[in-house]
C-alpha cells in the first residue's frame with residue numbers, strides 16, 4: 251500500500267473535521283512565518299551593535315535597540331506559544347476523533363462478516379486484534395505526524411529555504427544541496443526496514459494469538475502438564491520477534507549516524523561560505539548568525555525525517571492489515587429483503603453440497619425436509635455433518651451447490667435479522683458473556699422484565715439454584731458450572747420464544763436429573779414449533795416425527811424410530827451400540843429385580 255493510497259483511504263475519515271483541518275493549516279502558515287523572526291532579529295542586532303561599536307558609540311545610544319529586540323523576540327515567543335498550542339490541540343482533536351471512527355468502522359465491519367471469515371486461519375482472534383490495534387495506532391501516528399510534525403516543520407523549512415535564496419543564492423544552493431542526499435539516505439533506510447517490518451507484523455500477530463489461545467486453554471495445558479512445552483512455543487516466537495526488532499534498530503542506528511554526518515557537513519559548508527562572503531565584503535557579519543539559524547530551520551525537519559519516515563513506513567505496513575479488515579466486504583453477510591408476516595418454518599434442502607472455507611467437504615448431495623411444527627432429529631457419528639446442516643439453516647454459511655428453501659422461498663431471500671430472530675439455537679457449548687446471570691439470560695430478549703427472566707429460569711430448572719447463590723441473579727455467570735451455563739442458554743431460548751428451535755446436543759453437559767428436567771421442559775416448548783434436534787443420546791430423539799441419519803456428509807436413511815429400527819441399517823447399528831454402551835441389559839435387570847416402578851414407567 252502506498253502513502254497516497256493510505257491518504258485516500260483516510261480522507262473520508264478526516265473529512266468531517268474539515269474546519270479543524272483548515273484552522274490547523276492556517277496556524278501552521280502563521281507559525282512558519284513567525285519562526286523566521288529570530289534570524290532577522292539576530293542579524294539586525296549583530297549588524298547594529300557592530301555599527302555602533304565601530305562608530306565609537308556605546309550603551310547610551312544602543313539601549314533602545316536592546317529594548318526593541320527584547321520586545322520583538324518575546325512578543326514572537328508569546329505568539330508562537332499560542333500557535334503551537336492551537337496546532338497541537340487541533341491536531342490531537344483530529345487524531346483522537348479519526349482514531350475513534352477507524353476503530354468503530356472496523357468493529358462494525360467485523361460484526362457484519364459471515365462466520366467463514368472468522369474461521370479462516372489468517373483471521374484468528376489474536377491476529378485480528380493486533381491488526382486493528384496496531385493499524386489504528388500507526389495510522390494515527392501518521393495523522394499526528396502530519397499535523398503536529400511534518401506540516402509545521404516542513405512549512406518552516408520551505409520558508410527558511412526561500413529566505414536563504416533571497417539572501418544569497420549560493421548559500422541557498424548549499425542548503426538545498428544537502429537535502430537530496432538526506433532524502434536518498436532516508437529512502438534507502440526505509441527500504442531496508444520494510445521487509446523486517448512485515449516480518450515483525452506477522453510475528454506480533456502470532457505472539458498475540460498464541461497468548462490468547464494459551465489463556466483460553468489453560469486448564470488443558472495444566473492437566474497435561476504442558477506448561478514447559480507451551481512456554482517454549484511462546485518463547486520461540488518471542489526470540490524471533492526480538493531478533494527482528496534488533497535487526498530494525500541496527501539498521502536505524504547505522505543510517506542515523508551517516509545522516510547526522512551529512513547534516514553537519516551542511517552546517518560547516520554554510521559557516522565557511524558565509525564567512526568567506528563576509529570577508530570578501532559582500533555581506534555584513536550578522537549574516538553568519540542569520541544563515542546558521544536559517545539552516546537550522548531547514549535542517550530541523552530533516553533531522554526528524556528518518557523518524558517520520560520510520561513511522562510512515564510502520565503505518566504503511568500496518569495500514570495494509572487494518573484496511574484488509576475493512577476491505578473484506580465479499581465476506582459480508584448478504585442482504586435479503588423477505589420478511590413475511592408469518593413464518594411456518596418448513597425447511598427443505600435439495601441436493602445440497604457444502605465445503606468449509608478450510609477445504610473440508612462436510613455435506614454432499616444432502617436432501618431432506620424439516621416439516622413445520624414437527625420435530626426432526628439428525629443422527630450420525632461424529633463428523634457426519636449434523637451441525638453443518640444447522641449452520642446452513644441459520645445461514646451462518648451458504649451452500650456451494652443445491653437449494654435451501656424456507657416455506658418455499660430460497661433461504662437467501664430472507665432478511666437475515668428477521669430469519670435469526672425467528673430461530674432459537676442451543677448448542678453443546680454456549681457462550682456465556684462477562685456479566686451477571688440476569689444479563690446473560692436477558693440476552694434472549696432485551697425487553698424482558700425481571701419476572702420474565704425468572705420465569706425463563708424456572709422453565710430451565712435454574713431459578714432455585716440461582717437463589718441459592720449469595721448474589722442471586724446478580725452473580726457472575728462465568729463462574730457457573732458447565733451444566734448451569736447450559737441451562738442459562740436454555741433459559742435464553744425460553745425468553746426468546748422463537749417459532750423455530752435448533753438444539754445441538756442441548757443436554758450434553760447436564761447431569762441425569764437435570765437432563766430429565768430439561769427434556770420435559772423442551773418437550774413442552776416443542777409443541778407447535780419447528781424443532782431440529784441433534785443428539786447422541788437416542789433417548790432424546792425416539793419421539794421425533796422424523797429422523798435423518800447422516801454418514802460422512804450424506805443422508806443414508808430417514809423415517810421414524812420404528813421404521814429405522816426395522817431397516818437394520820446405520821441407525822440400528824448406532825442404536826445397538828448405544829444400548830450396549832449404556833449396559834441396558836444390566837440396567838433393565840437391576841430395575842426388574844428391584845421391582846422398581848421406573849421400569850414400568852419406562853416400559
Ligand SMILES: Nc1ncnc2c1ncn2[C@@H]1O[C@H](COP(=O)(O)OP(=O)(O)OP(=O)(O)O)[C@@H](O)[C@H]1O
Nearest residue numbers: 369606608610612631632633634635636637638639
Ligand atoms: N468451522 C469449520 N471449519 C472447517 N471444517 C469444519 C468446521 N466445522 C466442522 N467442520 C468439519 O466438517 C465436518 C462435519 O462437521 P460437523 O460439525 O457438521 O459434524 P457433526 O456431525 O455435527 O459432528 P459432532 O457430532 O461431533 O458434533 C467435519 O469433518 C468437521 O471437521
